[in-house]
Amino acid sequence: VTEGRRRTTGGPPTVLIRGGTLLDQDGQRRADVLVSGGRVEAVADSIEARPGAFVLDAGGCTVAPGLVDLHAHLRQPGREESESIETGARAAALGGYTAVVAMPNTEPPLDSAEAVRSVLDLATSAMAEVAVAGAITQGRAGVRLAPLAEMAALGVRLFTDDGAGVQSAGLMRRALDYARGIGVTLAQHCEDSSLAAGGAMHEGAWSSRLGIPGVPAAAEEVMVSRDIALARDIGGRIHFLHLSTAGSVEMVRQAKSEGLPVTAEAAPHHFTLTDGCAAGYNPVFKVNPPLRPAADVEAVKAGLADGTIDAIATDHAPHPPELKDLPFDQAPPGMLGLQTALSLALGQTGLPLAQVLALLSWQPAAIAGLDASRGGGQGGPIVPGAAAHLVVIDPTAQWTVDPGALASRSRNCPYAGWTLTGQVRHTVFAGEPVVVDAEAQR
Amino acid sequence: VSPFPTHLLSIDDLATDDITEVLRVADSFAEVGRRANPKVPTLRGRTVATLFFEDSTRTRMSFETAAKRMSADVLSFAAGSSSLKKGESLRDTVETVEAIGIDAMIVRHASSGVPAQIANWVDHCVVINAGDGWHQHPTQALLDLFTVRQALGGGDEGLARFEGLQVVIVGDIRHSRVARSQIAAYAALGAEVTLVAPRTLLPPSLEGWPVATVTQDLDDVLEKADVVSLLRVQAERGSGEFVPTLREYTSHFGLTARRAAVLQPEALILHPGPIVRGVEIASDVAELPASLITEQVSNGVAIRMAVLFLLLGRAPTPEGSRD
Numbered sequence: 001v002t003e004g005r006r007r008t009t010g011g012p013p014t015v016l017i018r019g020g021t022l023l024d025q026d027g028q029r030r031a032d033v034l035v036s037g038g039r040v041e042a043v044a045d046s047i048e049a050r051p052g053a054f055v056l057d058a059g060g061c062t063v064a065p066g067l068v069d070l071h072a073h074l075r076q077p078g079r080e081e082s083e084s085i086e087t088g089a090r091a092a093a094l095g096g097y098t099a100v101v102a103m104p105n106t107e108p109p110l111d112s113a114e115a116v117r118s119v120l121d122l123a124t125s126a127m128a129e130v131a132v133a134g135a136i137t138q139g140r141a142g143v144r145l146a147p148l149a150e151m152a153a154l155g156v157r158l159f160t161d162d163g164a165g166v167q168s169a170g171l172m173r174r175a176l177d178y179a180r181g182i183g184v185t186l187a188q189h190c191e192d193s194s195l196a197a198g199g200a201m202h203e204g205a206w207s208s209r210l211g212i213p214g215v216p217a218a219a220e221e222v223m224v225s226r227d228i229a230l231a232r233d234i235g236g237r238i239h240f241l242h243l244s245t246a247g248s249v250e251m252v253r254q255a256k257s258e259g260l261p262v263t264a265e266a267a268p269h270h271f272t273l274t275d276g277c278a279a280g281y282n283p284v285f286k287v288n289p290p291l292r293p294a295a296d297v298e299a300v301k302a303g304l305a306d307g308t309i310d311a312i313a314t315d316h317a318p319h320p321p322e323l324k325d326l327p328f329d330q331a332p333p334g335m336l337g338l339q340t341a342l343s344l345a346l347g348q349t350g351l352p353l354a355q356v357l358a359l360l361s362w363q364p365a366a367i368a369g370l371d372a373s374r375g376g377g378q379g380g381p382i383v384p385g386a387a388a389h390l391v392v393i394d395p396t397a398q399w400t401v402d403p404g405a406l407a408s409r410s411r412n413c414p415y416a417g418w419t420l421t422g423q424v425r426h427t428v429f430a431g432e433p434v435v436v437d438a439e440a441q442r
Numbered sequence: 443v444s445p446f447p448t449h450l451l452s453i454d455d456l457a458t459d460d461i462t463e464v465l466r467v468a469d470s471f472a473e474v475g476r477r478a479n480p481k482v483p484t485l486r487g488r489t490v491a492t493l494f495f496e497d498s499t500r501t502r503m504s505f506e507t508a509a510k511r512m513s514a515d516v517l518s519f520a521a522g523s524s525s526l527k528k529g530e531s532l533r534d535t536v537e538t539v540e541a542i543g544i545d546a547m548i549v550r551h552a553s554s555g556v557p558a559q560i561a562n563w564v565d566h567c568v569v570i571n572a573g574d575g576w577h578q579h580p581t582q583a584l585l586d587l588f589t590v591r592q593a594l595g596g597g598d599e600g601l602a603r604f605e606g607l608q609v610v611i612v613g614d615i616r617h618s619r620v621a622r623s624q625i626a627a628y629a630a631l632g633a634e635v636t637l638v639a640p641r642t643l644l645p646p647s648l649e650g651w652p653v654a655t656v657t658q659d660l661d662d663v664l665e666k667a668d669v670v671s672l673l674r675v676q677a678e679r680g681s682g683e684f685v686p687t688l689r690e691y692t693s694h695f696g697l698t699a700r701r702a703a704v705l706q707p708e709a710l711i712l713h714p715g716p717i718v719r720g721v722e723i724a725s726d727v728a729e730l731p732a733s734l735i736t737e738q739v740s741n742g743v744a745i746r747m748a749v750l751f752l753l754l755g756r757a758p759t760p761e762g763s764r765d
Binding site for chain 2: 203204205207208209210211212213214216280281282322325326327328329330
């Protein structure tokens, strides 16, 4: 048992993170970190523990800014049997996250200031910062703009109809123009519904053999292409959610080289799993966009490596077992991701730790508008005075994934039985050690 | 020789030796079917359940007849009259049926892969795929092989003639579980398979399929064909949207009397049924001596008896240890 473990009352404790290697956007150095009052008080070679301080051992570990997930489905309100803000935030904290962006495809959807406020209220005691992505259109129906400015006034910086793309080019163009005026980013789930309709996995050799209706790569790519053209035409910042195909990555690469204000994310499963995973018809491998062939997986990795893709985002999408026991074509798409993303990013991308952390922490923090430049406290750097949102990672520790042992209310994790390398040892959120020795503290 | 698989979910589960064994065993059950009392005690005391979540006439009757001729008890489950209507899940339904104490579950479902999912859920019974979505319908392909082998002389002699046999499969291959099973089955016995369909009714990818030729020109391949196997245009699965009109389809891909006249005299015509006369096959062509459509149906019972025997008949009886 770690010395000084106790529940806090009356504000965050004094915490000393001792013996680790600091790694943030300013580089890597050996340092202890003293946290008090929710903020970093000191960063120095060696700091003495003051009496009553909560000491977190970081020996052999990397101390980094807390991870920031741009894409989590917390299912509240409406689908609390799958997940809640509390359980989703606990899973996030265990995964090293100190902030998650909650997607608006709840029931009802987060398409109004009232709905956003209700989620923010529910999140006040969560184990991570919960930012909200608002819907672009009312009811996510793709017909009329949602009140973006009213939601932006509550701090919403990202808007998306995620789960569906905005099908009308005309409406998307108008949304971009409006969003540009109020300084917010539109995040697009790129999927042309006329091409994707009825599809349950990637259209290709495996879908043909398995007799499962397919979603062609073009269903994603035509909307990436369209939105790049719209960004070029009218301006406005676009963030591309969960890119999954080689063609999409290449188009974003070109758009960036042109100087267009686009960013992109990729999900761990799209650089880890392939469409062949559907061979056993286990709906735990059904996800949207679908798992793609190896060439697309390699293209996503290349996009992460060369900076085309700015962020790794989980697309954490809990579903209860009864929905994942449906026939493959009827089961809802989505898989858990918050507790496995860091390990997969370390193990599958082949990138150095500093680049992995950029993709998981400070780059997504900037896209979400949660970083210091926007007045937020996420994504570092770890300097005196900064908000104490920190993660302590043991990059060599191995652990075996047991879906039943994850903090989510759901169990739809596709990595059951996998042994992963790299584990979150501690997470400090707003100065509070919410995860200590890989265990949630509340 | 590897053991016969535990479940029959796909033709791909069967080695070539398994396929020929099914055909050989079916020969003896076909003989049983010709007796005055076509019943054997092989599966006495065993219980076979048919779980048809999608409508079927011939396949269901064929399996149930097969089981009854082998003296098995038959439980019949139809989705329309079941507690599925009360909201019971597929998995709960399957586990309930298994708990009743059955030895085999014969499953048809409109969704590809459901028999494979069920095989993962059950502990004590074998699962036989009686058609799942667009995926597989293995006993249909086996009965097609049996029917062709019979027409080619039967026994090992008929079997040998599959080597290099020109098999032309025409129609909606994209949405066809029968085609996916047939192609693998014919190819396993050495036949050369040609697919004929409008591009939109072919699967998006044929990568790895044991197919010699793919063409949109039926007239070009009919002269050389030894077997022409027609598939239904599955209007209920939306395949009507994949061609401009049924008339256009028939004019290019239908086996009309004019096209049938081009066939070699010994060529065989097969259709898994149900037939849509006037679309994929002209009514008078369906009645030609070359047409084996009725034989296919009667052979279906023998093939399903063989499959039940190979999956169940040699396993321990219920009185013995199951595990």
